Each structure stands twice: as C-alpha cells, then as structure tokens.
Amino acid sequence: MARDEASRPAATRKLACAGVNGQHTRAKWTFNFDALFADRPDVFVAGDLLWYPVEGRPDIRRAPDALVVFGRPKGYRGSYMQWREDQIAPQVVFEVLSSKNTLSEMARKLEFYDLYGVEEYYLYDPERNDLSGWLRQGERLRPLETVDGWLSPRLGVRFALDPQELQIIRPDGRPFLSFVEVYQRAMLLTERLRALGLDPDAG
16 A cells, blocks of 8 residues: 555656646647648648537537648637538547547547548557557548558658657658747747847848
8 A cells, every 4th residue: 555655646747747748749730730731721720629520419529639621711710510611521630649548438539530531540649659540541541550651641741750759740851840949949040140130020
C-alpha cells in the first residue's frame, strides 16, 4: 500500500505531461494546417469541432482533434453540420491518443470515420510517439502498413517519426512549427533586420 501511494505522484505527473503534450500537438496541427492552406479559400481547418453528419440526429457526432475539409469556405462555425456544407464530409481527420481513451472508444471513432466518408484518418500517441493511419480504398478505410515517411494524398504533407516526436513536413520541405518556434524565429528575424538598420515595424 505504501509503495502504491509513493508511486502515485510520479504516475500523475506522467499522465499530466501526456495531456499537455496532446494539447500542444492539437494546437500545432490546426495552426500549421491553417497556415498551409491560407491561400486556399475553399479549405476549412478546425480543431475539436463537433461534426454532425446526419440531419435530425444530434446524437450522431464526433469532435476530431483536427479536421481538414476541401471544398468548403473558411470562416467561423459553432459546429460542422454536414447538411449545411453541401454534404461534404471532412476528408482528413486527426486524433491524439490520451490516457483517458479506451480501446472501445477508439474503435468506435474508427467505425464512425469509416462509415461517414473520411478519406484519411491519422491517430497519434504522443506518449509512445506512435502514429497509425488509415486510407480509404473503395468503400472502406484500410490501415496503412507504415506511416513513417508516408505522403498524404490529400494534404501533400509527409509524416516522419523522429526519436522524440512526430514531424509533419510541408510540401516545400519545411517542418511544422509550434507557436513558440514561430515566435522565436520572428524575433530572430526582427533582431537581424534591426542590426542592418532596418525597422521591421515601419509601414
């Protein structure tokens, strides 16, 4: 009993860390996919947004950690009601696994995405640094044999698992960056411009 009590804080810290990693991953994905398709007015990107595929059935819903929809305009939505979106389902969805997710829950999510027309589904476990993927072939989502090095047909990005985390590589070869990394690079560029006698804030 004493050993269990002693080990509990460490386990709690581990779960909390996994939760924070998951939050950072979700934010990083939506931020970067938004940036990747910034010049495409017909690509809608969202994170943790409820998707209702069937009119009149509010009980049928999911909120993927990130989703990308081709063929729909950008803009605010309180939820994604498919019948108001020309019946276009999100083509690509992402989920981040957490300690709270059960096997049966994840199986139901896969079944949902399979049934309602998702073309590509990716599931990332940040604690194990493991990525799984499914691609629609015919009428069904089929598991990918390997996702490390995989090029997404819809997104044009490549997935790479380095020893620490999942890297998503843009079509131009640049990796997805976190908010902090983007900020640090912007500050570095600002300092370089000022060192050259240029004012980055000048209109």
